[in-house]
Amino acid sequence: MNHTDEKGVFAGILNRGYHTIFYENWPVWLGGLLIGITSVITFAWARPWGVAGGLKNWGDWFFNLVGLYEYKPTSPMVSTSSILTFGLLWGSFGSSLMSKQFSIRMAPPLELLKGIVGGILMGIGAAMAGGCNVGGFYSAISALSSSGIAMMIGLIMGAYLGLRYLYWELEHLPTGSTGGDRTEKKENRLDWLAVEPYLGALVFVAAIIYAWLFSRQAYSRVGGLLLCGSAFGLIIQRTRFCFVRGFRDPFMTGNGEVTRGIAISVVISMLGFAALKWTGLRGEGVYVPQAFWFGGLVGGIIFGIGMVIAGGCGSGSVWRAGEGHVKLMLAVIFFALSTSLFKALIRSSRGLNALMGQRVFLPDYLTYKWSIILVILIMFAYYLASTWNEETDKFTVEM
Amino acid sequence: MVDDITPDETLDCRGLSCPMPLLKTKKAVGKMKSGQILEILGTDPGTKNDLPSFTKRAGHEYLGEKDDDGFIRFYIKIK
Numbered sequence: 001m002n003h004t005d006e007k008g009v010f011a012g013i014l015n016r017g018y019h020t021i022f023y024e025n026w027p028v029w030l031g032g033l034l035i036g037i038t039s040v041i042t043f044a045w046a047r048p049w050g051v052a053g054g055l056k057n058w059g060d061w062f063f064n065l066v067g068l069y070e071y072k073p074t075s076p077m078v079s080t081s082s083i084l085t086f087g088l089l090w091g092s093f094g095s096s097l098m099s100k101q102f103s104i105r106m107a108p109p110l111e112l113l114k115g116i117v118g119g120i121l122m123g124i125g126a127a128m129a130g131g132c133n134v135g136g137f138y139s140a141i142s143a144l145s146s147s148g149i150a151m152m153i154g155l156i157m158g159a160y161l162g163l164r165y166l167y168w169e170l171e172h173l174p175t176g177s178t179g180g181d182r183t184e185k186k187e188n189r190l191d192w193l194a195v196e197p198y199l200g201a202l203v204f205v206a207a208i209i210y211a212w213l214f215s216r217q218a219y220s221r222v223g224g225l226l227l228c229g230s231a232f233g234l235i236i237q238r239t240r241f242c243f244v245r246g247f248r249d250p251f252m253t254g255n256g257e258v259t260r261g262i263a264i265s266v267v268i269s270m271l272g273f274a275a276l277k278w279t280g281l282r283g284e285g286v287y288v289p290q291a292f293w294f295g296g297l298v299g300g301i302i303f304g305i306g307m308v309i310a311g312g313c314g315s316g317s318v319w320r321a322g323e324g325h326v327k328l329m330l331a332v333i334f335f336a337l338s339t340s341l342f343k344a345l346i347r348s349s350r351g352l353n354a355l356m357g358q359r360v361f362l363p364d365y366l367t368y369k370w371s372i373i374l375v376i377l378i379m380f381a382y383y384l385a386s387t388w389n390e391e392t393d394k395f396t397v398e399m
Numbered sequence: 400m401v402d403d404i405t406p407d408e409t410l411d412c413r414g415l416s417c418p419m420p421l422l423k424t425k426k427a428v429g430k431m432k433s434g435q436i437l438e439i440l441g442t443d444p445g446t447k448n449d450l451p452s453f454t455k456r457a458g459h460e461y462l463g464e465k466d467d468d469g470f471i472r473f474y475i476k477i478k
């Protein structure tokens with residue numbers, strides 16, 4: 001084989017790899033598996049995965065800048081919460097460019113309003129539950145916090161209520177979501193789609209350079225978290241792993257694919273977290289929010305309604321904003337502002353703070369062994385219920 | 400394969416994001432007769448995953464999709 005042939009073979013391998021990663025659909029279960037593994041890696045590296053904390057940091061920073069807050073939050077440039085959320089946005093942006101799926105997508109006015117209202121509700125719910133669907137549910141259950149279980153029940157209830165609203169809207173305000181061509185047509189415009197994969201590659205290279213620059217400034221942990229966040233963005237964008245679908249679809253279409261993905265993912269993540277905590281490598285109180293049971297349950301309901309109306313949860317709104325959906329960009333902005341304000345309100349009132357509930361770390365009451373078994377049983381039941389519903393449509397709500 | 404399809408109805412979901420295209424499809428399908436073809440115009444990449452799995456579960460036939468200028472055309476044959 002001559003030298004030119006070898007180069008051709010190598011280019012072919014790279015091309016096939018690119019197509020497999022950025023063109024073909026990844027199965028949802030693979031998304032669950034990879035998110036679970038990345039969640040454990042992120043905790044082992046520095047801290048658990050969260051999204052709302054980063055948004056709150058951005059909201060705090062904004063309100064400090066305009067003079068509403070006196071206290072100065074950690075700079076968004078070095079706050080681990082902020083960097084994780086920024087990484088998610090960045091990774092999803094890069095991934096959607098690489099797969100030629102990035103485009104600024106304008107929505108009709110009612111849809112934009114739903115993004116705003118949904119974002120505000122999610123911000124309130126996350127402030128109550130000690131996190132969004134990621135920090136308040138996913139990472140909290142992984143961290144063996146009972147508030148995560150309370151929020152899971154709330155999210156299921158909220159998703160159901162949010163869906164009832166969407167059905168009502170389709171019946172009474174059908175023109176509000178009328179589609180149409182909202183892009184400006186320009187003659188001889190540059191073929192962006194052909195350029196997007198190169199820009200996407202640059203986005204990922206920039207993330208690596210940025211992480212390296214962080215480590216040069218003795219911020220290696222923060223730099224690593226940027227890469228962890230970007231990995232979540234890439235995985236979630238490619239698998240279109242959507243927590244809203246997991247909670248909403250059993251009621252809407254009966255499809256339980258994402259629900260099963262979530263169940264698998266939580267078990268993997270929880271086993272990793274339990275190992276890190278049980279062996280003493282990480283503090284037992286980490287990601288055990290003071291939200292059992294009122295904050296978790298009621299916050300979960302409010303958050304659940306918000307995420308269905310907005311069409312994206314904490315992680316979902318951020319990664320879809322990175323793909324160019326204007327409705328979800330608004331959801332992210334209003335989520336950040338409302339969660340900052342509502343958290344400040346809760347902290348300012350002793351009564352409200354106490355109402356949210358207690359910090360309950362399951363192994364304190366059940367031992368590690370039985371806590372792990374309990375979480376596995378809950379996820380197994382959730383897995384079975386969604387599959388049973390897929391066959392029987394018992395929970396599916398007709399229009 | 401989908402180039403020479405003449406749809407009976409067209410549903411414009413351009414600019415809408417998940418779950419609205421799917422919900423509007425679900426509603427439109429309910430009003431159509433067996434054998435008719437529904438065309439859906441969409442811009443959300445998620446619709447590429449949502450529509451085939453919805454049609455399969457609901458028992459309709461997913462005929463395929465084709466890219467147009469900045470949007471995608473999807474085709475469903477009602478059961």
